[in-house]
Amino acid sequence: MSAAGITAMQQGLQSCEGCGLLSRPEPGEQEGRCPRCDEELAFRKPASFQRTWAYVIAAAICYIPANVLPVLTTTTAAGAESDTIMQGVVLLWSPTGWPLSIIVLVASIMIPSAKILALGYLLITTQRGSVANNEHRVQMYRMVEFIGRWSMVDVFVDTFTAALIQLQPLMSVEPGPGLIFFAAVVVFTMLAVESFDPRLIWDSASSMAADSKEVTYA
Numbered sequence: 001m002s003a004a005g006i007t008a009m010q011q012g013l014q015s016c017e018g019c020g021l022l023s024r025p026e027p028g029e030q031e032g033r034c035p036r037c038d039e040e041l042a043f044r045k046p047a048s049f050q051r052t053w054a055y056v057i058a059a060a061i062c063y064i065p066a067n068v069l070p071v072l073t074t075t076t077a078a079g080a081e082s083d084t085i086m087q088g089v090v091l092l093w094s095p096t097g098w099p100l101s102i103i104v105l106v107a108s109i110m111i112p113s114a115k116i117l118a119l120g121y122l123l124i125t126t127q128r129g130s131v132a133n134n135e136h137r138v139q140m141y142r143m144v145e146f147i148g149r150w151s152m153v154d155v156f157v158d159t160f161t162a163a164l165i166q167l168q169p170l171m172s173v174e175p176g177p178g179l180i181f182f183a184a185v186v187v188f189t190m191l192a193v194e195s196f197d198p199r200l201i202w203d204s205a206s207s208m209a210a211d212s213k214e215v216t217y218a
Helices: 048-068 085-092 098-127 134-150 153-164 177-195 200-217
Strands: 072-076 079-083 171-175
Touching: 048 085, 048 098, 048 177, 079 085, 085 098, 098 134, 098 177, 098 200, 134 177, 134 200
Parallel strands: none
Antiparallel strands: 072 079, 072 171
């Protein structure tokens, strides 16, 4: 077996997600605790596929009302007007407001949908035992994990606007029901990223390498 086909689990080593220390559990124990930060260790996250699929499906379901229902309701003397995310992007587009419009478009529509599609792709290819483009898939996971922290930009913009523009009785701004679903999408995708174990991507390649060695020496 080549060195590239050997995983830490096959060597009985566990990687701490808290501090990154690679250690070996005590003799006779399946799981252990990190000797550096006392974090609970596991060779693989339990029920990673099941939990990740549940969060991804929940995020996909909430994504529809998040874009269909209004996220802001503006009340003026002329009446109340509700706007969805896309309507807000159009209203913000102006010679001076186009940067904010692009930020809302990317953070509210493009990033959540891209995260859901990327997580679905990682789940399907990993469960099917694909060994192609493992490095690219790990990079994709890390990118999804990195951009996830910026997914609350739209929620922040809407709540900040609602808190800032309160000129009652002339004008008031309130968050709409779509904002709740959008926040749910953000939370579910973040939980999905945390539930997915990227180490599973390499398990199929390691198994194939082990099988190839057995066939060679048979």
